[in-house]
Amino acid sequence: MAATSELAAEAERLAPAALAGPAGLGRQLVADRTALAGLVIVTVVLVGALAAPALAPHDPDVQDVLHRLQPPSAKHLLGTDQLGRDELSRILHGARVSVFTALAVGLAILLVGLVVGMLSGLAGGLVDGLIMRLVDVLLAFPSLLLALAVVGTLGPGLLHLALAMTAVWWVDYARLVRGLVLAVKERPFVEATRAQGAGGLRIAARHVLPNIASPVIVLATLQTARLLLALAALSFLGLGVGPPTAEWGSMLNDGKDFLADAPQLMLWPGLAITITALGLNLLGDGLRDVLDPNLR
Amino acid sequence: GSSGGSSGAAKKGGVLTVGAEEDAYVLSGDGANVGQYPLNANVFEGLVRMDPEYGIVPVLATSWALRDGKTWRFKLRRGVKLHDGRPFTAASVKYSFDRIAAQGGGTPGFAKGGTKVVDDHTVDVTPSFPNLRLVEQIVHPENSIIAAGSDPVKKPTGTGPFRFVSYRRQEQLTVRRFPGYWGAAALLDEIRFKFLPDANARRLALEAGNVGLVLGVPDEAVKNLESKGFAVHVSPPGAYEAMYANIGGHKGYTLLQDAAVRHAIEYAIDRRALVQGVFNGQATAEQTMVPARLLGADAQKVTGYTHDPAKAQQMLDAAGWKAGDGGIRSKGGRRLELQLVDGFPSAAVHTGVPEFVQDQLKRVGIGVRIVTTADSPAYTARTKSLQGDLWLERGNQNDANPAFLPALLFSKAGLFGPGDYQKMFAPGGRFETVIKQALSAPDEARVKGLVAEAMHTLIDTDAIVIPLAGVRQVSASESKVRGFQPQPSGLQVRYDRVGLAA
Amino acid sequence: MSAPLLAVEDLTVTFATARGPIEAVRGVSFSVAPGERVGVAGRSGSGKTVSALSITGLLAPTARVSGTMRFAGGDAGGPRSRERRALRGRHIGMIFQDPLSSLNPTLTVGAQIAEPLRAHMHLSRAAARSQAVDLLGQVGLPDANRNVDEYPHRFSGGMRQRAMIAMALACEPTLVIADEPTTALDVTIQAQILELLVEQCEQRDTALLLITHDLGVLAGVAQRIVVMHEGRIVEEAAVDDLFRRPGHPYTAAMLADLALPRRTQADGGRRTPPLLEVTDLTKAFPIVRGEAVRRTVGAVRALDGVSLTVEEGRTLGIVGESGCGKSTLARCILRLVEPSSGGVSFAGRDVLDCDRRELRALRREMQMVFQDPFGSLDPRMTVQQILAEPLQIHGVARSRRARFKRVAELLAMVGLEPEHAARHPRAFSGGQRQRIGIARALATEPALLVLDEPVSSLDVTTRAQILALLEDLQARLGLSYVFVAHDLSLVRSISHRVAVMYLGRIVEIAGRDELFEHPEHPYTQALLSAVPVPDPVRERRRRRIALRGEVQAATVTARGCRFAPRCPRAQPRCTAEDPALLPTRADDHRAACFFPGPAAIHEEVA
Amino acid sequence: MWYVARRVLYVVPTWLGITLLAFVVGQFAPGDPAAAYFARQHGRSPGAAELARTRHQLGLDRPAPERYLRSVAHAVQGDLGTSYTSGRPVLRELAERFPSTLEVASAATFLAILLGLPLGVLAALRRNSVLDQLTRGGSLLAASVPSFWIAYLLIILFSVKLHLLPSFGTGGLDHLLLPALALGLGEAGLVARLARSSMLEVLGEDYITTARAKGLSERRVIGLHALKNALVGVVTQVGLIFGFLLAYSAIVEVIFIWPGIGRLAVEAISQRDYPVIQGFVLFAGTVFIFVNLAVDLIYQRLDPRISLTSASAAIA
């Protein structure tokens, strides 16, 4: 949470930054070393996740308990897990669950946060007051544990986990978006458009939304990294997907029992999470540089 | 047996830190049991205890006899002191058993007002139902003796070789040698039980030198610990890993009413691979609930199953279960997909087992969905809902009565009336007849024979119990720890003979 | 000339930037004699600030500096030498443009003034503090003893700049460098601050290097003027000579900009029916406190009974100092904010009574041009999109083709090229953007334009061009203007009639020439007298009307004339009764004062 | 002063919101709390009459709004109900465990500042230097590593391999170090980034030029003028980080078997001990509100401008 409010504060400052067209943005991203590194990592992870069935050398779920906990070998590049399943194949397949869930939740909270935040910022008055009270309350609360409590009541499972995370994490966006909307609303061109006779909807869609887009994109990128970590944390606590599905957080959870005997079981999924999150963070950071050079 | 160098002389004195499992003490009401059950810290003693061979050893009682088919008379040991300095008398026995009676009587069935003081050193116990196996059952430390009038939460007061010093919930229980102990004084000055709920954490704490002895070590750690010079203490199997098949025909969970499927499951599982792989050799492939050691020669009546997936496939084919989508068989549009409920006494003890079963059954065309409950209360709650086909449990033989557990779980009549287990698992028929006889047989050898036969029907004939493995208790210690004797039932561990190398 | 106090030789400053080196200063040499007041003038970006900062070695590390400097007869060492740094604060005091951002918000004013005293004069804490109190008193800060412990945010702009002056003078330096010290201030405050600076420097015999883009400011202050252009000194002359006979065409151009062309036809003669009629317009902004429990603790009376009319094809100028309610008035006219009470009628229709649809239709005919040419265009849209938007809203040019055509027309109308339509606003200069803003306002062929400080953020040359454009458009399209500005000369240049506002009220309204030549209200007179005249001889002789203090906040619940607290003519009656806006010299010359009339000599000070 | 009073008053509605949230979380709990309560008390499921009696006894037969108000009234008096599992008052459980959480969160915050602040400030002062690049890379990495994973890596390195530090449980400072590191490392990166960007922003401010123009030593310019203003931004974040760590210590508490409220909550969630979950929601929310309050008040002391506007608005 603290993390996000820092993000929000930084992202808010991006609001006035003018954005080059999409083509220009792409070029600038490639030129920025940080962003490029992030882009490469994220692309590799996404491709790996998408092509997992083709890339994985083994069926991720097939066991061979008599050859369990094996160190890396030519047959099993990353070794085998506690049930003799191929670790590399599980990491690859796990990417689909971990990364895509984080992305899906990221998208969901983005949408909810965007709608609520814009509503709050544009409507003002009582609506804004009520929404912001709710946001304050939710923010005054440890989101990870709230999500935990929600999953605790709904029961474990990926869908429940995603729901709980969405229910809890939209708040950050809502607050950020509202702040941005308020800032954009104060900018003279909004009043200028009003003076043309434009209605609220037009202002929201054509002026406010495009002008808050870049900080929101930056936040979305960084937030996805955080979601990936939170998701891993929750599945690490055993609240994620059920067996045998491979998922990085639950792989870590399984691996922790073999920490001393087969540390690689904790190493690979942890590295996978770290590298993916790092990619997203680099990308977000690079995006921020590109969108607002004075922050760097 | 114990592997590792814990032989050699132990000196008197020293402090031992023990990495214990989850703190599950109850802290209020008549059920309060700090220092007693489930972690038996030897603050309290029972009238009797159980040796590793399931034999009964007198402790606070010196002799006992069934007087009229209902009432047991215990002669109590003289010269025993309570930790508060008062002498131990029948009053404490009455106080302790009445507390249990107030709670519902416990497994021996103590009745309200059923315990009578005859004189200071004689007590009569009349349970609420005739209980021929009362003595075998009171070995469970739940039935330990608490000083009359004392409250275990405020100050646990017993007669054991150690007396209570301090307790911090979820953190630590500290006990110190009781100098006034009636038997041979304990060797250690002090024991600190640190609650470390995670098995791996306990093991790492041992490796890091933060604790000297850990209870419940992960199976796969054994080799590694031994290679690092730690002593590993492995008990004979006293617990079992098994699945129960829901044959109750409850809505949505009727697949296992088909005996062919149950038998196919029995044949489909490679128990040897399970023992070698998942249990890392720290288990046996014995196929019974009641430990074979307890049944003695009669144990051979339970034959069990060989691993024969082809036979399993055949049986399923013959029963009309045809290969279908994604390798899962189906019949008349119903997919052979079972729900496996995992969580008793915790999901952690079963680590790897559900997935292993899932994989094994997949190979013969049976799908398995795993449902993990958070803990045992959640598991119990689920049994109420009757939702689940296969119920994975780890059971422990914590007393010396072999008939108790099978009767409790599978007898239609039940020990305390029919419950949720009966609705799902009770086969009736031959099993019911035999187990009833076992309960009322006065002679111990006869009981063993009858129980073995009951197990045979339950496993070999009806295939309601799908035994997976006999499980050993694995503990480990620094090599300087001496005299630790692993017990098939972890609750019977004695610490008074444990000491540090001289 | 005696031996110079400061002599800069061949100063060159280059900045290394991502887009290559920028030569900000190219071989500049100048000197300042002891006690002399030298002005440095030049347009924005000409290198004035960079030159000044280099004197004490304050330039950013990215600057490459060469050249030599002597100070007080000694070599002041290299551009970043220890010697240069030793001059700071002790021998050279500096005053910067923005008094708000130049003071540390987290330290009290007193602590900040005491700092150089403690560092250079080695005064004790207590001594430094009492010295700070003295200094604040000397720079005319009321209640110095209390204010010394205040934080800067509690000070008004004028007070902050006084504090800055006190800080610069603290260690009795021999030279004070003031970089645009009055640019951020209102005219009346500017006059006060300039006077204070000169007075203090003269008293201490301190030399002053005054940097400004406004030659007018220098006329009455500087003895010698250096004119900079693109990093070079193009002219250096005594003040009288420079104004009389500018030696460089660039200087001449700067002087010419100061004298804006005046619309030949003032008010009078033609009488047309009023297009816009504002009656008794009031707007109170609640002052809201609290977050959870919001409550109104008072109100800012931004407009307090304003009435005026604008006739077809004419321009009403509205002038007044910052915060007097000019923008609020402009917005209320278009109903961009809802007035609290009063009436606005446009071409006979009641603007305040319109429903949403009618209002939209009305907005087609009344348009607004905003002050900030950077902010008022959506940075994400192309000029085409910006100009087409009002057409779409009002369904004017329905086809894409028609819109393209209309946009091209509009661009041509404001003097831009049709190719410009495809660009984003950031590709334009300020003046060009303001042209786009005007084109957007004209898109729906309105009858009335409300222009809120349309040229205030533009440099002098661009200003003149935009004013010419506006006049041209008015002549061609018969537009009416409400032209809001805080700059009297601008209003004088373009208006037919002029209204002067003070704290939410119109205090005087008249035809332009009538108002400027015969001001009746003491505030108008003070305002006019505060404007520096770009003529050193006149400026030195001229007498100013001294206004006490600064504009108070408009949170008035008090009765009486709003101007009374600062008015040299104030009588008990003024604070008891509200003066009405009544005709004075002529029927259409009205002033809200109980004692109107020309300024008396005793009201003016040297 | 007014600001302080207003800010303190502002706590009330948010706190009420939290009580409502806690109540709602409790409402969504599956199963009948009365049955659960009875089962925990008596070790068996209740009959119909017993159930009704228990419901009445627990006040569960009253309408929801009344139950809510009652729960607020109880909460105000410090009564958060009784834990199903331990049978002890929830507030006592929480209060007993809170110091441990406070300990580890404070230590983590302290470590985060200790590592992050100097690095961030130095990075800003030596912008684009190797140190700056390393700080940037390091803080991004710190933000990308799951804290529970770090926890295990630390355990392997420091306890298992090097035998330097104990891996589990409470005790002296040595027990505190690993959990605090695991928890604080990610935040150290955050602090470094914040400190760097605030410092850069402040260094570009006019008043820094003014301070230099006054002839102050560079030490004073950086140490007083720049740092104090940069800290204003960092302090609010540090406060928030502290609040965040208080809440997020849960996983680390579980791993290090640390007897804090986070672990209590995780256990309560897995055991469906609703009174404890609800109590935790309320407790954590309340603590967080007060942390925020403290932050705002400190912020106001550091930045005198705040009394005019609102601190929360300024941070938002």
Ligand SMILES: Nc1ncnc2c1ncn2[C@@H]1O[C@H](COP(=O)(O)OP(=O)(O)OP(=O)(O)O)[C@@H](O)[C@H]1O
């Ligand atoms: N730190 C810097 N980095 C790069 N370029 C700079 C820097 N400071 C100033 N410049 C450039 O140097 C030139 C001169 O700037 P300077 O600030 O001296 O102008 P000025 O005459 O004071 O203008 P203004 O009236 O706008 O204050 C400008 O082109 C400016 O962009």
Ligand SMILES: Nc1ncnc2c1ncn2[C@@H]1O[C@H](COP(=O)(O)OP(=O)(O)OP(=O)(O)O)[C@@H](O)[C@H]1O
């Ligand atoms: N939206 C608002 N909310 C509260 N107060 C406002 C608002 N807009 C203006 N005010 C107040 O109303 C008064 C008049 O403001 P206005 O912007 O009309 O002044 P102005 O004459 O245009 O000043 P400037 O020359 O600085 O633009 C000021 O005291 C201002 O603080």
Ligand SMILES: [Mg+2]
């Ligand atoms: Mg300048």
Ligand SMILES: [Mg+2]
């Ligand atoms: Mg204005």
